[in-house]
Amino acid sequence: MDTGAGAPVTVTARKAVVVATGSIPAIPPVEGLREITTWDNRDATSAKRIPSRLLVLGGGVVGAEMAQAYRRLGADEVTIVERADRLLSTEEPFVGAELAEAFDAEGIRVLTGAGAARAAREAADGPVTLTLDDGTDLVGDELLVATGRRARTDDLGLDTVGLEPGGFLEVDDRLRVRGVDGDWLYAVGDVNGRALLTHQGKYQARTVGDLVAGREQTAWADHRAVPRVAFTDPQVAAVGHTERQARDAGVDVRTVRYDIGSVAGGVLHGRGVGGTAQLVVDRRRRVLVGAVFVGPGVGELVHAATIAIVGEVPLDTLWHAVPAFPTMSEVWLRLLEAERGSA
Numbered sequence: 001m002d003t004g005a006g007a008p009v010t011v012t013a014r015k016a017v018v019v020a021t022g023s024i025p026a027i028p029p030v031e032g033l034r035e036i037t038t039w040d041n042r043d044a045t046s047a048k049r050i051p052s053r054l055l056v057l058g059g060g061v062v063g064a065e066m067a068q069a070y071r072r073l074g075a076d077e078v079t080i081v082e083r084a085d086r087l088l089s090t091e092e093p094f095v096g097a098e099l100a101e102a103f104d105a106e107g108i109r110v111l112t113g114a115g116a117a118r119a120a121r122e123a124a125d126g127p128v129t130l131t132l133d134d135g136t137d138l139v140g141d142e143l144l145v146a147t148g149r150r151a152r153t154d155d156l157g158l159d160t161v162g163l164e165p166g167g168f169l170e171v172d173d174r175l176r177v178r179g180v181d182g183d184w185l186y187a188v189g190d191v192n193g194r195a196l197l198t199h200q201g202k203y204q205a206r207t208v209g210d211l212v213a214g215r216e217q218t219a220w221a222d223h224r225a226v227p228r229v230a231f232t233d234p235q236v237a238a239v240g241h242t243e244r245q246a247r248d249a250g251v252d253v254r255t256v257r258y259d260i261g262s263v264a265g266g267v268l269h270g271r272g273v274g275g276t277a278q279l280v281v282d283r284r285r286r287v288l289v290g291a292v293f294v295g296p297g298v299g300e301l302v303h304a305a306t307i308a309i310v311g312e313v314p315l316d317t318l319w320h321a322v323p324a325f326p327t328m329s330e331v332w333l334r335l336l337e338a339e340r341g342s343a
Contacts, residue, residue, distance in 0.1 A: 018186045019177070020189050020201070022190045025041065028145075030116045040145060043144075050075055051140065052141055053076060053077040054070050054079070054142055055142070055143045056080045057144065059081075059086075059110070061228075063080055065230060067103070067108055072106070079108075079138055080109065082112045083113070083114065083115045084113070086100070087110065091236065091238055091292060092292050094278075098276065127140065128140050151190065152190075152191060153165055171192045174218055175187060175219055186211075189201030203222070225309040227305075229302065239309060241290040242280070243255050243290070246280050251282050252282070254280075256281070257335075260276065260277055260298070263328065263330040263331050265327040268326060275298065276292075276294050277301075279291050286315045286316070288309050291308075315336065315339060
């Protein structure tokens with residue numbers, strides 16, 4: 001181990017080694033992209049100036065959040081290029097549609113179903129040109145590449161224990177790295193690829209801490225109840241399965257939706273406030289397996305859904321969890337009413 005302060009230091013582990021090296025941005029195979037200066041998420045959040053024209057390659061959480069942030073900070077032109085057919089493509093289709101509508105109102109250009117073919121700069125500090133698959137040229141002052149993450153495992157010496165460097169470390173539900181004898185090597189956080197979110201990494205670290213301390217524990221939340229929030233405006237908050245994911249897993253589901261702007265707590269956020277809340281219900285067990293909220297401050301609503309999913313709380317029991325008036329949480333009552341009406 002090199003501490004950065006001189007000679008390397010050798011550390012001997014007597015019980016376990018935990019790999020928690022995180023992830024780094026994945027660079028897509030676009031001609032010229034690796035040869036020019038681009039931004040990643042860290043560059044975007046530490047920049048000292050606002051570019052007049054910002055190009056964003058990728059319409060996931062990072063791309064959406066940064067595009068809106070820079071537009072509001074004063075960028076004259078912001079363009080998102082997303083290969084999928086919608087923003088936040090892993091969420092419900094209506095999520096991307098509502099977010100795109102909000103972005104359009106703010107003057108953010110969103111190009112979906114669009115892939116990048118080439119990227120070039122005539123000078124290191126000059127404008128960047130992004131050429132799309134259809135031949136369209138987009139010109140910006142900076143290019144943010146937000147097309148996913150890859151594990152930071154290139155130079156850890158994984159080959160010395162029979163593992164392939166460069167990829168995610170596959171783990172079991174006790175977060176032990178597969179393919180290593182002796183059950184001494186663990187991996188937590190982004191590096192294992194299970195759920196690339198800070199709060200999930202903390203959850204996994206707590207689990208491994210218990211295991212190393214001798215307390216029996218398994219990690220299953222990242223299979224069933226992963227909460228995720230996009231801090232855009234409107235916010236997007238979701239947990240568990242989307243409707244498609246649930247159906248693909250063989251669950252017979254019903255979905256119910258309600259307009260967040262129609263509850264008293266939504267009205268208190270101002271005129272014209274709207275958004276959608278949706279529950280994904282397991283018909284047979286009558287429990288939630290997924291939920292998504294789009295609207296102002298909905299990141300604060302998602303933990304109630306997380307508890308309902310993790311605790312497998314029956315809908316008939318949730319009916320007696322009375323939300324306070326006038327709060328956004330009243331949307332829960334309306335959703336449960338809608339579910340009863342559709343049963």
